[in-house]
Amino acid sequence: MRVKLQHLAHTRSGDKGNTSNIMVIAYEPEFYPLLKEQLTAERFKAFYAGTVEGEVLRYAVDGICALNFVAHGALGGGVSRSLCLDNYGKALSAAVLGYEIEVPEAMQEKLRGMQ
Amino acid sequence: MTDKTIRIGAGAAWWGDRIEPAVLNAQKGDLDYLCFETMAEATISAAQVRARRDPSFPGYDTYLDDRISGVLPGCLRRGTKIVTNQGWLNPDAAAQRIVYWLRHYGARGVKVAAVNGSLITDRVLELTSTILENGQPTSTLAANLVSAEVYLGAEPIVTALQGGAQIVVTGRVADPSLFLAPMMYEFGWDALDHQRLGAGNGIGHLMECGAQVCGGYFSDPGFKDVPEPWNLAFPIAEVSPDGSCVLSKVAGTGGAINLMTVKEQCLYEVHDPANYLTPDVVVDFTTIRLEQLGPDRVRVSNISGKPRTPTLKVSIGCTEGYIGEDMFFYAGPGALRRAQLAKKILEERFKIVGLQAEELRIDFLGLNAIHGEMSPKDGPEPYEIAVRVAARTKTREEAIKIGREVDGMAVSGVAHTGKRVPHQDRFREIIGVWSSLVAREKVPVTINYFES
DSSP, rough: OEEEGGTTEEEEEEEEEEEEEEEESSSGGGGGGHHHSSSOOOOOOHHTTTTTTTOEEEEGGGGGGGEEEEEEOOSSTTTTOOOOOTTTTTTTHHHHHEEEEEGGGGGGGGGGTOO | OOOOOOEEEESSSTTTTSHHHHHHHHHHHSSSSEEOOOOOHHHHHHHHHHHHHHHTTOOTTTTHHHHHHHHHHHHHHHEEEEEEOOOTOOOOHHHHHHHHHHHHHTTTOOOEEEEEEOOOOTTHHHOBBBOTTTBBGGGGGGOOOOEEEEEEEEEHHHHHHTTSSSSESSSSBOOOHHHHHHHHHHHHHTTOOOOOOOOOOOOHHHTTTTTGGGTTTOBBBBTTTOSTTSSSSEEEEETTTSEEEEEEEOOTOOOOOSSSHHHHHTTTTTTSSEEEEOOSSSEEEOOEEEEEEETTTEEEEEEEEEEESEEEEEEEEEEEEEEEEEEEESSTTHHHHHHHHHHHHHHHHHHHHHHHHHHHEEEEEETTTTTTTGGGGTTTOOOOEEEEEEEEEEEHHHHHHHHHHHHHHHHSOOOOEOOOEOOOOEEEEEEEEEEEEEEEGOOOOEEEEEOO
């Protein structure tokens, strides 16, 4: 079954200059391998096409089941000169909540917020 | 080395942060230290611009009186020391103002230290070479330079504490270092002990954004709920000499400290989690261990560190022109088609008035203003839409044209146009922030002591 990432992980974004880091953290350890396999840096960049202009790097922190996506050229030239209403890109981390992940049926019970 | 622990509380995460949670930490946190982070990237540059226009501006945190007068009674009663970067442009003046408040509360003989040296505006072009963001020489910034500040580390704060200061006020200091300094001082950690400094700086990183580790910037109904999100606390770290800690908050406050809030804060504004560069140490978060000990109590251990780099980061603020912006509204059936016509009218108007813009953006708030190009093209038509116009320009005169053309939409625009009363903050000066590196030994620090 395909479900939105929001049922598997929580996210937050942070800013530094023109770079946004968007972390994706699994709610359950068994979700983490699915995220790691399916949400690659390339797919992340494609998903954010038009908003993220530069390179996307992915760092995995296995100990806390987290992926950290570092998206260059994501903040309209930098917080202070960006024309985006969301200068800091605080809402950027919400978009990936809609990314679809293929999940084994057996995990359905554990998905968050499906009721 | 002893086996004592110290309790360090957060007092602010940025300039505009709430003050009540800091007061609560001072009153009920049973703190050894209360640490304030009161800046953002462009804070000092903005303060420089203000100081040029307003000679009466003392150059320190504009909320210093509110913050310090609010927390001092609790801190004086408990003997809590304060570390704060509220000095901005003028740590000496901030220290003297703090002395005023100490005397106001009848506290005599309290030592306040001002850490100076982070401001290198007049020397930055000779001390630095390359802009990190674009590889150009820093000399290309000469014409528009407003401010340059080195991110200092924890060491000068430790020196001030060793000098007997009860309160230490600084200019630009790396955020986590404000929290690391009390640990180094109390536990006698060496400035080159990268394992312990890595752990301590990692804890500082968890603390520096205040409420964000206590359920702030976190709630998402049905997915991540926290109790009473209107009543958040600032965190308290009970730190052990080995560089582990327990994060907690004052009882009776809302929000939450749990594995999720700590994980999110762990990676906040971090790029490579194995190599988080700070002035004191390179922090490695990949080894972190978290354990929920009880409600709103998380044990953090095993953050590690690597030796610090030979350079310090410099933040360079430059004037870069202006941004003009304004918005107006549509609602009801056909809101989108009217917004689209309004956009077309504005685009033609900007040609007629010869707008000279580096970049122009006309968004439909409610449809695509936040996520831009990646917003769904096939989404349902919203009931309400705001047309938001923004342009980046070289001159103030061009930026003002944005608001003036939106004014024109009142009687010369589209049917059913809702509009704000013309307001004054429709343009602002841009202070662009660039980064470079400077050799540590080129940045001497001086500490001045004041006494109440």
